[in-house]
Amino acid sequence: MKTIFSVLVVIVLGTSCEKVINVDLEEAEKKYVIEGEVSNVPGAASTVKISQTKKFEEENVFAGITGATVTIQVNEGITYPLPETSTGIYTTTAFTGTPGSLYKLTVSLNGTVFTATSTMPAQIVSLDxxxxxxxxxxxxxxxxxxxxxxxxxxxxxxxxxxxxxxxxxxxxxxxxxxxxxxxxxxxxxxxxxxxxxxxxxxxxxxxxxxxDVYKYWYSLDQAATGSSNVTPANPVSNISGGALGYFSAHSVTSKTIVVP
Missing domain, CATH: 2.60.40 (Immunoglobulin-like)
Structure with missing residues (x-):
């Protein structure tokens, strides 16, 4: 029987870089891929990208899924809508992430509801x-x-x-x-x-x-590098409802260096 491989294309938010994971599945049905981020960077948009898994032979480019209803709720209080600002990309600058706060993502798409929660760590650890x-x-x-x-x-x-x-x-x-x-x-x-x-x-x-977000990226890295510690598979997602991907609320610090 002919084996068909599906691939999960994970588009790192804010970049054009792609990480491709081969998943050994026969005639695997397509799944939605949801990637959401909230940060404490002032003025930065909270962003959710929605796409679908692809078969191995399909072109490896981001193909956004349109028509979703996307919201983020803060600390079980105010809920912010994320309008679709380009195909498959939903953003808002209505709030800035706060360390210690709990964020709940809800995505309604074609009659299915996907949810995820992420708590931004209360303590900001700085890159020295x-x-x-x-x-x-x-x-x-x-x-x-x-x-x-x-x-x-x-x-x-x-x-x-x-x-x-x-x-x-x-x-x-x-x-x-x-x-x-x-x-x-x-x-x-x-x-x-x-x-x-x-x-x-x-x-x-x-x-x-x-x-939970660490588990996602760790399992993605293990599968991508072919580590002997795991069987290649979809990375561990914190999104419920059957979608792949992740939702991350995080703080950010940055440094720059010139290579001598």
């Missing part, structure tokens, strides 16, 4: 500095090493987004404090496919994320 270090992975690569202080108390999780000369690096970087609670963390952002050169301008965004 960046360093460029040599990391050997078959060959010696210039690698970015973030430096930050993890607060006491287990359960802190972080996502890093790296840009080289304005272009997002196509890797998933996540860290937690399971073995480093309360310590200064300097784990490098290893990218065996990348090559930084002297003079490159590198920006890193450090996101404080909740545990």
């Amino acid at each position: 500095t960046l360093r460029v270090v040599d990391f050997t992975f078959g060959e010696t690569l210039k690698t970015i090493e973030p430096d930050y202080q993890d607060p006491l108390g287990l359960g802190n999780s972080y996502r890093f987004i790296e840009y080289a000369n304005g272009v997002q690096v196509k890797r998933v970087f996540v860290q937690d404090d399971e073995v480093s609670d309360g310590l200064r963390i300097t784990t490098p952002l290893i990218n065996p496919d990348g090559e930084l050169e002297s003079g490159d301008v590198v920006k890193v965004d450090m996101l404080c994320i909740d545990t």
Whole structure:
């Protein structure tokens, strides 16, 4: 029997970068993919992108799903609508995310309701500095090493987004404090496919994320890199109702460095 592979195309919000996951499913039905983000960055739009999974042979581009009703509720209080500002992209600048607040996403689409909640971590952990270090992975690569202080108390999780000369690096970087609670963390952002050169301008965004969002990005990274610890599959989603994707409320701090 002919096997058909479906792929989940995860479009990282705010960029044109794509992460593709091959899912070994026979004649898999298409699923909606919902990607939502709320941040504490003043003036930044809260954004939800809606698309669908694709078969392996289909063109790997974002094809937005139109006609959804999208809202975000803050702390079980005020509910904000997110109008569709372009095909498949729903945004609002009516509020700014606040650390410690609970956000509930609701998406109504073609008679089905999808929901997700995410709590922005109450404590903003700042990215203190960046360093460029040599990391050997078959060959010696210039690698970015973030430096930050993890607060006491287990359960802190972080996502890093790296840009080289304005272009997002196509890797998933996540860290937690399971073995480093309360310590200064300097784990490098290893990218065996990348090559930084002297003079490159590198920006890193450090996101404080909740545990469910960490599980999503961690499982996405494990599947994408073919880790022997997991069976390749759809990443763990915090969205109920049968959709894939994630909804993340997070704080952001950023640093920039020029590669020497």
